[in-house]
Amino acid sequence: xxxxxxxxxxxxxxxxxxxxxxxxxxxLIFSLFPLGIYMHDLPFSPARLKLYSYHKWLGxxxxxxxxARLAWRLTHPAPPPPAGxxxxxxxxxxxxxxxxxxxxxxxxxxxxxxxxxxxxxTVYLGIxxxxxxLTKDKAVGDALLIVHQVLNxxxxxxxxxxxxxxxxxxxxxxxxxxxxxxxILNRNKP
Amino acid sequence: MIKxxxxxxxxxxxxxAALLAPALAQLDAAKSSVVAVSRQMGVPVEGxxxxxxxxxxxxxxxxxxxKANLEIxxxxxxxxxxxxxxxxxxKEWFDTAKFPKATFVTTAIKPAGAGKYEAAGKLTIxxxxxxxxxxxxxxxxxxxxxxxxxxxxxxxAFNIGEGEWKDTATVxxxxxxxxxxxxxxx
Numbered sequence: 001x002x003x004x005x006x007x008x009x010x011x012x013x014x015x016x017x018x019x020x021x022x023x024x025x026x027x028l029i030f031s032l033f034p035l036g037i038y039m040h041d042l043p044f045s046p047a048r049l050k051l052y053s054y055h056k057w058l059g060x061x062x063x064x065x066x067x068a069r070l071a072w073r074l075t076h077p078a079p080p081p082p083a084g085x086x087x088x089x090x091x092x093x094x095x096x097x098x099x100x101x102x103x104x105x106x107x108x109x110x111x112x113x114x115x116x117x118x119x120x121x122t123v124y125l126g127i128x129x130x131x132x133x134l135t136k137d138k139a140v141g142d143a144l145l146i147v148h149q150v151l152n153x154x155x156x157x158x159x160x161x162x163x164x165x166x167x168x169x170x171x172x173x174x175x176x177x178x179x180x181x182x183x184i185l186n187r188n189k190p
Numbered sequence: 191m192i193k194x195x196x197x198x199x200x201x202x203x204x205x206x207a208a209l210l211a212p213a214l215a216q217l218d219a220a221k222s223s224v225v226a227v228s229r230q231m232g233v234p235v236e237g238x239x240x241x242x243x244x245x246x247x248x249x250x251x252x253x254x255x256x257k258a259n260l261e262i263x264x265x266x267x268x269x270x271x272x273x274x275x276x277x278x279x280x281k282e283w284f285d286t287a288k289f290p291k292a293t294f295v296t297t298a299i300k301p302a303g304a305g306k307y308e309a310a311g312k313l314t315i316x317x318x319x320x321x322x323x324x325x326x327x328x329x330x331x332x333x334x335x336x337x338x339x340x341x342x343x344x345x346x347a348f349n350i351g352e353g354e355w356k357d358t359a360t361v362x363x364x365x366x367x368x369x370x371x372x373x374x375x376x
């Protein structure tokens with residue numbers, strides 16, 4: 001197992017671009033999720049309007065980065081799982097990763113659609129108006145709020161799983177999995 | 191109330207006067223609209239005044255003699271969101287309980303190019319009156335007179351958005367009032 005990971009083949013590591021996109025999106029999600037929960041319960045105020053706008057802008061940023069990341073991922077294969085990893089873990093990891101990618105697109109998309117249906121256009125950074133993909137419809141807007149929430153809690157659960165698995169690989173399996181995304185933790189580098 | 195005062199007016203002026211000036215036309219409410227477009231964090235937000243009344247007397251051959259008055263039921267303002275609607279009735283915004291009506295009364299109408307006019311008048315919202323000049327385009331459609339235009343106003347001049355809402359970075363000062371007034375068929 002260790003021998004395999006020491007091979008000087010570049011496809012054993014994520015590219016710098018993939019690593020940068022991963023952490024940038026992670027940072028944004030960790031800001032967006034609590035912001036979303038916090039702002040939802042605020043009374044009507046300038047602060048609320050501002051935070052909603054910031055949340056939308058950050059969400060559009062994630063959406064854009066996620067598309068770039070998917071395109072990168074399709075043209076730059078991820079390193080294979082460590083040899084000797086049980087099949088169920090490989091399947092679980094692949095499924096989690098695919099779902100995470102899907103949600104990186106679907107969560108912001110559901111927010112954008114909700115904004116349109118609720119009649120509030122999304123204007124990125126207050127400058128670039130995004131097209132309204134839906135016409136104003138209160139029932140659709142309310143339904144999309146639920147969709148946005150459910151997708152987000154699913155995303156939160158998957159992120160927790162992803163994080164737990166990464167820590168398990170580092171502390172229990174003591175393999176190179178976490179080091180591929182955090183190069184300074186890479187145990188196999190001299 | 192408007193109707194009653196109109197009847198009083200008509201009776202008072204008598205038939206002779208009524209023949210001299212074009213009669214005040216009532217509104218075709220279904221075809222007319224008054225919409226306020228504000229900007230929140232750069233996002234245009236439309237609010238519709240669902241109830242308003244207007245009387246218009248206008249002859250394109252003699253625009254200077256034309257006049258119009260508009261009365262808007264502020265509580266009928268609809269932003270398409272129940273929370274927002276409730277908010278706009280509060281003291282900080284329209285203070286609907288104290289100021290239920292907004293009015294526009296023309297003082298002078300001047301031609302401003304083919305089919306275009308400038309309607310100067312007094313606009314009163316939330317108890318404050320401002321002199322404004324509304325650009326109006328005019329046409330006749332199937333025997334009905336159609337007046338359309340957009341009047342930019344500054345909400346803070348009418349004390350709309352008090353306290354923390356004075357911040358124009360969140361809600362811009364300029365608000366566009368888009369109007370389409372269609373008179374009822376005679």
